[in-house]
Amino acid sequence: MHLDDIDLALLRALNKDGRLPAAELAAQANVSRGTVYARLERLRRAGVIRNFSIDVDHQQLGLHVTALVLVSAGQFRWREMSGELAALPEVQYAGYLTGGFDIVLLVRVRDTETLRAFVLEKLQGIPGVRSTQTLTVVEEVVDRPSIVPGE
Template sequence: MAAELDDTDRRILDELTADGRMSMRTLAERLHISRANAYARVERLQQSGVIRGFTADIDPAAAGLGTSAYVTVNLRQHDWREVRAQLLRLDGVAHIGLLGGEFDVILLVRARDNADLRRLVLDEIQGMPGVLNTRTHLVFEEPRPTMGFGRSRTPPAER
């Protein structure tokens, strides 16, 4: 069941999405709420599973992963769980999505270069039992998303 989020909760999510290391004091000041209220709301959002954790936002290219691609996969339906388990263990797979429609799975993969991408897709992924075929879509540019949870689509740092 989805948590009930009000405008303040969404603004908290916007701010923490932009800067997960923001202090509670700064968060409270930006939202014009008390620190106690900020602490309580963030704790509630964590306990309810809305906030799953805090992570570093890594630039893949700066970390040596200069090639990215979306790989769509068709597979034998009864092999889904085993293929998923193998994909989760595979270095370079940044995201796995089970789809409805033309493709069964979409992957965001990151590799050092085109040769590494080729190895990952042709040797590792296509070599998995249950994988019928793949299509690879190179990513030319990845602008940083400005995902917002509230009404504003302007990144919090620019408000």
């Protein structure tokens, strides 16, 4: 799908504040409210906008430990593992990799004991997981909800 300057302006505005009313979006993109509604619907139907969500402070939710967990797994099970990883509520993000590890997970938990239980019991209990390496995040520097070209 080709995105023009109006599409990108709308996405940039929503990326900064997803609750902007159509009138404000129209003013920022220099278009009518009708154009805003039509463009947003087109972007949603095309899958560019997948959903509308909230940005929460994980610390305020009691999730004080953030970790990246690198997983070495049997390649014969990678399709099946997608569903198993998605079912783990501690996993915020999972992606398949090239290189020395097969999967990276962004995990958020209450404390180090919960992280230990997650890695040693839940994750390593999944068939096909050969080994893991856990990197604990000591400070989050950049945490963008998404990246829109031109920002």
